[in-house]
Amino acid sequence: MAKVTFIEHNGKEHTVEVADGLTLMEGATKNMVPGIDADCGGACACATCMVFVPEEWLAKLPAKEDMEETMLDFCEHSEANSRLSCQIKVTKELDGIRVTMPESQH
Amino acid sequence: MAGQEKNGIVIIGAGQAGAQAVMSLRAEGYEGPIRLIGEEAEPPYQRPPLSKKFLAGEIGFDRVELKPAEFYEQSGCELILGTRVTRIEREAHLVHTGDGRAIGYDKLLIATGSRVREINVPGFDLPGVHYLRTVGDVREVQTHFHAGAKLVVVGGGYIGLEVAAVAKKNGMDVTVLETADRVMARVVDPIVSHFYQRIHAEEGVKIRTGETVAGFEGKGKVESVVTGEGEKFPCDFVVVGVGILPNVELAQEAGLHVENGIVVDECTQTSDPDICAAGDCTNHPNGVYGRRLRLESVQNAIEQGKTAAACLTGKAKPYSQVPWFWSDQYDLKLQIAGLSTGYTQAVTRGDPDHARSFAVFYLKDGVLVAVDAVNRAPEFMMARQLIAKHAKLDPARLRDETINMKEIEKA
Numbered sequence: 047m048a049k050v051t052f053i054e055h056n057g058k059e060h061t062v063e064v065a066d067g068l069t070l071m072e073g074a075t076k077n078m079v080p081g082i083d084a085d086c087g088g089a090c091a092c093a094t095c096m097v098f099v100p101e102e103w104l105a106k107l108p109a110k111e112d113m114e115e116t117m118l119d120f121c122e123h124s125e126a127n128s129r130l131s132c133q134i135k136v137t138k139e140l141d142g143i144r145v146t147m148p149e150s151q152h
Numbered sequence: 153m154a155g156q157e158k159n160g161i162v163i164i165g166a167g168q169a170g171a172q173a174v175m176s177l178r179a180e181g182y183e184g185p186i187r188l189i190g191e192e193a194e195p196p197y198q199r200p201p202l203s204k205k206f207l208a209g210e211i212g213f214d215r216v217e218l219k220p221a222e223f224y225e226q227s228g229c230e231l232i233l234g235t236r237v238t239r240i241e242r243e244a245h246l247v248h249t250g251d252g253r254a255i256g257y258d259k260l261l262i263a264t265g266s267r268v269r270e271i272n273v274p275g276f277d278l279p280g281v282h283y284l285r286t287v288g289d290v291r292e293v294q295t296h297f298h299a300g301a302k303l304v305v306v307g308g309g310y311i312g313l314e315v316a317a318v319a320k321k322n323g324m325d326v327t328v329l330e331t332a333d334r335v336m337a338r339v340v341d342p343i344v345s346h347f348y349q350r351i352h353a354e355e356g357v358k359i360r361t362g363e364t365v366a367g368f369e370g371k372g373k374v375e376s377v378v379t380g381e382g383e384k385f386p387c388d389f390v391v392v393g394v395g396i397l398p399n400v401e402l403a404q405e406a407g408l409h410v411e412n413g414i415v416v417d418e419c420t421q422t423s424d425p426d427i428c429a430a431g432d433c434t435n436h437p438n439g440v441y442g443r444r445l446r447l448e449s450v451q452n453a454i455e456q457g458k459t460a461a462a463c464l465t466g467k468a469k470p471y472s473q474v475p476w477f478w479s480d481q482y483d484l485k486l487q488i489a490g491l492s493t494g495y496t497q498a499v500t501r502g503d504p505d506h507a508r509s510f511a512v513f514y515l516k517d518g519v520l521v522a523v524d525a526v527n528r529a530p531e532f533m534m535a536r537q538l539i540a541k542h543a544k545l546d547p548a549r550l551r552d553e554t555i556n557m558k559e560i561e562k563a
Contacts, residue, residue, distance in 0.1 A: 068215075072215070078219070091478040091487055117533060120534055122537070
């Protein structure tokens, strides 16, 4: 279980508890956090679940696989600290993580 | 009417479009009653994983359901499940259900989706002959899943091939029978069909093209599939995936304009101003292609669900996007952007004859209209943007893998 804070583009914060094994994306969609569309449901096929991760947390995340890396590389609003939240499995180590969402996922 | 309680919004169909509309209605600030009526027993769930990870048993229902049950309670949405709507009475603003209820609406959303196309050949009702559209279907198919079981898949489309890949990975003996002369013939170029035929052959799945099914035989359960040529394929079970049909009958019987889907405008409004329709069941205009489309896709369901929520609350949020689709088979992710219909040239990037990663770009008079990308996210992502702006591209540059996709447009 990890406490995760999702911050909307307008600054509004949502702190939710996410069970181990779920993805960060599921932590948002199952807890009614707006701002993560996840159209493909977590198949790494659509890039509509992007989040921005602060530097101090980036290193604690599992490395990006090729698919995520290239999807992000070609995503219109992505930045160096972008991740696809459907590719991040939640573990205890992520307790307290704060991520920001883009204005739009499209 | 003065004093009468508002009926609010009724949604027929608890699939992805219907569920999305509930979320978007509340996000748009709509505070009135919402009733979501679904024929299946389960609350709204995602369909794409059904033929992929859910079938494989890698994820359970808790991972495919769209929202936990509390969501509907908290959102003030009444979920009416296991209930079929039998009739829409437009003048009285009522929907009638199979269990004899009449439910009033101020605004109605039809999100009835689609159903599997059935094959009515002798033996079609033998136990062991399955389709794959619902969670219930998958649970039945899974009862046959054990290593060594013989599976015959009827239909070499997305569903058939995804099922074949999952079954093979689980140690089954799999044969795919396809009527056309190649798999996925309806949606991709022969280059892509032949690639998938090679991959499935390498994985050990037998694909037989040009085979029609004349019937199913067996005593008490299916034991073999008989082809039009009279050949028999012994099996323990069968999965049929020969396409889907839009559920338009309710709309049609209510007198709405129906023509290859329920006809809606770019805001999802039907020919009745109090009724919208969204998802697989609609025939809608697409600005990117300048023509009407009926799509079988989750993206379309979600995006039209959003557009419908806006429309039902009096706002215009026109829907027009480059369609995209995907299919997972083995380690391969096929991502499709756009519609290749009417293409004049197919340009290949990569080596589909030997590698497990390549892309095919479809050009119509030089303008990019679609891409099929296998394990090629850059090609897929870039094409989505280029298709939207009708980019005219140089085939030689597309073919040249030394040119980064980000630079592909430059002369």
